[in-house]
Amino acid sequence: DLAVSRGEVRFEHVDFGYEPNRQILWDVSFTISPGGTVAVVGGSGSGKSTLARLLFRFYEVGGGRILIDGVDIREVSLRSLRAALGIVPQDTILFNDTVAYNIAYGRPGVSLAEVIDAAKAAHVHDFISALPNQYDAEVGERGVMLSGGEKQRIAIARAILKNPPILVFDEATSALDTRSERAIQDELDRLAKTRTTLIIAHRLSTVVDADEILVLEHGRVVERGSHDHL
Ligand code: ATP
Ligand code: MG
Structure with missing residues (x-):
């Protein structure tokens, strides 16, 4: 390893x-x-x-x-x-699941509080808070419900949460x-x-x-x- x-x-x-x-x-x-x-x-x-x-x-x-x-x-x-390794990709493809799942992806067992901290750092918390189901909101197939910039900020939040030595x-x-x-x-x-x-x-x-x-x-x-x- x-x-x-x-x-x-x-x-x-x-x-x-x-x-x-x-x-x-x-x-x-x-x-x-x-x-x-x-x-x-x-x-x-x-x-x-x-x-x-x-x-x-x-x-x-x-x-x-x-x-x-x-x-x-x-x-x-x-x-x-x-x-x-962490990556903020050029075109973020999200999983057909909730916002919280997509931010926490790769970090099983992480708390919602940590997810929210990462979202705040990535400047996407206010956007998520305004969604009807907030962190439980579904992003749709490949994240179709979100704009490119919103997806990218979710990818940034994911990278912040993963905290890898190489980015x-x-x-x-x-x-x-x-x-x-x-x-x-x-x-x-x-x-x-x-x-x-x-x-x-x-x-x-x-x-x-x-x-x-x-x-x-x-x-x-x-x-x-x-x-x-x-
Ligand atoms: P951009 O700024 O548009 O993102 P890039 O510099 O990131 O471009 P790459 O994605 O690395 O470019 O692609 C380099 C070359 O490899 C391109 O000619 C592209 O068509 C080709 N290429 C990329 N992915 C594949 C693939 N899966 N199969 C075959 N060719 C590919
Ligand atoms: Mg490229």
């Missing part, structure tokens, strides 16, 4: 393709130091979300390797790997309006400060605080450096 002590994430010469003869990532290497933040920016289809899928081992790398605290993620159980934000504010975006950006910055974080973004302006920014183009790192440098 994976026992995360420092929380260092390292991609080493990672190659990948979903299908044979169509390579998506080419020799991608970067290291997120324990508690540090690396951001990946790049156009649509450049392979950003694919990096996150490989870290969670939804797919195996074609070449190279991914290490957490020096251990190849292929050598640990999926359960222990994913227990160490991935995949365009975490893309579905939010600018007012809630500001408030949530502050909360995400706070979360990122205390753990190892991989941020996937479209705009450089949202990743000012990253230790390193990678620019991905057609699956290749074409530039890298600090925000000031780029």
